[in-house]
């Protein structure tokens with residue numbers, strides 16, 4: 355081929371390539387979620403990770419022996435706390451009903467933490483709240499605003515509440531499970547969910563006994579896993595990023611809790627309108643099942659050392675809800691993005707956790723499955739040992755996966771995911787500690803417990819009370835709702 | 838500020854990048870230093886490293902991660918400086934002496 359022919363061929367090829375490119379540009383520009391101004395999330399525009407590429411047949415937790423179901427009355431700290439006010443020192447363990455007595459006999463350390471330590475902490479806290487409340491006026495107001503709206507809760511047993519009109523309706527015949535999954539995912543995004551996935555429900559994740567005897571279950575009667583809880587649809591929304599980094603005191607779970615709940619109830623209404631059964635399991639503490647392993651089964655992410663599920667899009671900065679249903683769907687597969695290996699190397703959450711609740715050691719066998727243990731009594735005690743908004747969320751903020759989706763952090767995520775040697779895990783965990791250090795854990799405590807009310811990152815400008823409000827005298831008695 | 842996160846920015850950045858390398862090539866050739874393909878690639882790689890350093894510092898400042906901006910900035914700038922010296926010496930390979938007394942000749 356001479357030079358002229360070569361140039362002609364290159365010219366022709368370029369014209370075709372250019373035109374094809376413009377075709378793809380045009381179609382993409384026309385339908386991209388980015389072009390749905392203000393509604394990118396509703397078009398699924400933030401769930402962009404190609405999960406199929408990282409799908410695995412088995413979840414990234416190991417089943418290592420005979421399994422048992424968690425007892426919602428005692429294994430869940432929020433439910434356990436409901437029994438504490440019955441405690442009478444004279445009677446000791448006899449103050450409690452038999453199942454709580456059994457729990458504390460097996461976990462004496464928790465009895466000490468849940469009762470004696472908690473009492474001491476509460477006494478100290480009352481004084482600190484008075485002294486330092488001014489600092490948190492705006493963040494508390496914001497948190498209460500975020501939690502102001504929410505649907506009415508589930509208040510009936512599954513065999514009644516879950517079905518449209520108490521079970522009287524005939525479901526529409528769905529054409530194809532795969533298409534139904536597509537539909538449900540689209541509708542979940544339209545309902546406001548950032549992430550959505552579908553799993554077949556493993557009955558091991560359903561509580562053996564209901565958490566607090568609400569939601570239509572009778573207290574102390576075991577939950578028979580209903581046949582219509584065949585699938586679990588998982589939805590999740592992020593917490594506002596800047597306040598989340600300003601945890602423990604300034605962030606709130608309420609913004610994501612509230613939206614996550616709304617999404618789940620909307621989705622429930624949609625499924626029921628098609629004649630199928632559906633039941634939402636939502637924050638805070640309105641569940642009949644354990645959430646994290648279901649997220650893993652649905653391919654949303656992997657469970658980290660801190661017990662929270664880490665997703666490729668949001669890290670662990672999100673709050674999930676689950677809808678159990680019998681509408682026939684095709685389930686997603688779990689994914690493996692290398693979190694298990696990374697967590698072996700990185701112990702940042704465990705080192706930063708002020709209460710020492712997160713394990714620095716190896717995984718343990720818990721009810722027949724291997725995972726890192728989380729000491730919920732320690733965690734919950736820290737919630738009372740700090741000021742500001744309820745909860746802590748520091749482990750969410752410090753996790754290297756919880757980073758905004760800019761080029762830098764996306765590149766780091768890609769390196770860890772693609773490196774089979776594991777060398778980059780060491781390098782990146784080291785860089786995280788060097789470049790994004792946290793505080794001394796003690797500083798996160800309230801002053802009366804030797805702390806400084808510290809936050810991982812500074813409070814965002816719009817939550818700095820002193821910049822907007824003439825601060826009242828902390829000694830002055832007050833009836834303001836933000837306190 | 839949307840321009841800086843748009844495709845148009847990367848298009849412009851690509852043009853500026855090519856112009857910078859072309860300018861360097863002409864400048865070197867004016868100084869009797871041949872500037873072939875491998876030198877273009879080497880210079881491009883170094884410029885990418887410099888670009889990474891600037892973008893890293895900018896991103897960290899934008900994220901309000903001041904420690905990352907400072908420590909990362911220092912680490913990556915030192916790496917850029919050291920590699921820059923090495924790259925510069927490599928780029929000057931083949932420079933031809935044209936006048937007596939030119940001390941910089943390297944072959």
Ligand code: SF4
Pocket residue numbers: 660706707708709710711712732733734736737745746747748749750
């Ligand atoms: S929420 Fe706070 S106290 Fe609880 S495990 Fe996480 S870092 Fe520790």
Ligand code: SF4
Pocket residue numbers: 658659660661696697698700701702703704752753754755
């Ligand atoms: S902070 Fe590190 S160890 Fe903890 S969950 Fe995140 S990646 Fe795993």
